[in-house]
Amino acid sequence: TADGEKHWADAVILATPAFVTSDLVSPFAPELSQALAGIRxxxxxxxxxxxxxxxxxxxxxxxxxxxxxxxxxxxxxxxxxxxxxxxxxxxxxxxxxxxxxxxxxxxxxxxxxxxxxxxxxxxxxxxxxxxxxxxxxxxxxxxxxxAQYDVGHLDRVAQMHAMSGETPGLYLTGSAFEGIGLPDCIHQGQQAAERVISFLNNPRGTLPRQATG
CATH class of the missing domain: 3.90.660.20 (Protoporphyrinogen oxidase, mitochondrial; domain 2)
Known part of the structure; x- marks a missing residue:
C-alpha cells in the first residue's frame, strides 16, 4: 500500500493504467513491465x-x-x-x-x-x-x-496476457487492452472476475487470460 503495508492474496486483478501496472509488476515480471510501458x-x-x-x-x-x-x-x-x-x-x-x-x-x-x-x-x-x-x-x-491502440496492439496485448500467466493469480484488465469505453471496461472487468473465480476454484485455471469477446 502507499504506507508500506503488505496484503497477501491468492489472486490480484490489476485494472490500473498500463504505466502504473508496469511499475507494480517490474520487481517480478520485468518483460511484462517493459511491454506495458510501451502502451502510449x-x-x-x-x-x-x-x-x-x-x-x-x-x-x-x-x-x-x-x-x-x-x-x-x-x-x-x-x-x-x-x-x-x-x-x-x-x-x-x-x-x-x-x-x-x-x-x-x-x-x-x-x-x-x-x-x-x-x-x-x-x-x-x-x-x-x-x-x-x-x-x-x-x-x-x-x-x-x-490509451492509444497503435498498429499491432492486439498482438501485443495477447503477449502481455501470456506473460502475466507466468505469475499464477495475476490478471490484467482496464482501458489499456481491449476497449476504452465504459461498456468495454465493464465487460473486461467482468471477464477478469470470471477468470479469477475459475483460478480460485482450480488454481491451474480453466478460462483464458485474454478476453475472447
Whole structure:
C-alpha cells in the first residue's frame, strides 16, 4: 500500500493504467513491465459550458459532433449533453461539453483554464453560432488518461496476457487492452472476475487470460 503495508492474496486483478501496472509488476515480471510501458497515453481535457436556452440561438438537433482534424480547429468534438441526457441541465438551460487535446494536440491541455474556455467558446461561435455568455464554464483535465491502440496492439496485448500467466493469480484488465469505453471496461472487468473465480476454484485455471469477446 502507499504506507508500506503488505496484503497477501491468492489472486490480484490489476485494472490500473498500463504505466502504473508496469511499475507494480517490474520487481517480478520485468518483460511484462517493459511491454506495458510501451502502451502510449495522451492527455485530454473537456470544457463544460452551460447556457440559458433562449440565448443559444441554435436548435441543437442531434447529440453532438466530431470535428475532422483537417479543419484545424481547437476542439475535436462537442457533445450536446443536455440533449443526450435530458436531466443533466435544469429547465430553460442547455449543457455542452467540448473536447480538446488528444494525439498531436496535447499542448492544448497545458494552457490555462481561461485560455481553454476562450478557445472552446470561439469554436462554438464559429461552428454553431453560439455567442452567448455561459452561466457556467468548467475545465476538466485527464492527464495521460487515454490509451492509444497503435498498429499491432492486439498482438501485443495477447503477449502481455501470456506473460502475466507466468505469475499464477495475476490478471490484467482496464482501458489499456481491449476497449476504452465504459461498456468495454465493464465487460473486461467482468471477464477478469470470471477468470479469477475459475483460478480460485482450480488454481491451474480453466478460462483464458485474454478476453475472447
Amino acid at each position: 497515453y495522451v492527455s485530454t481535457a473537456t470544457v463544460t459550458l452551460a447556457y440559458r436556452q433562449p440565448e443559444v440561438g441554435n436548435p441543437l438537433q442531434g447529440v453532438g459532433m466530431i470535428v475532422p482534424r483537417r479543419e484545424n480547429r481547437r476542439i475535436s468534438a462537442c457533445t450536446m449533453t443536455s440533449t443526450k441526457f435530458s436531466p443533466r441541465a435544469p429547465e430553460g438551460h442547455v449543457l455542452l461539453r467540448c473536447f480538446v487535446g488528444g494525439p498531436g494536440r496535447e499542448e492544448q491541455v497545458e494552457r490555462s483554464d481561461e485560455e481553454i474556455i476562450a478557445d472552446a467558446r470561439a469554436e462554438l461561435a464559429a461552428l454553431m453560432g453560439i455567442r452567448a455568455e455561459p452561466v457556467l464554464a468548467r475545465v476538466y483535465r485527464f492527464i495521460k488518461g487515454n
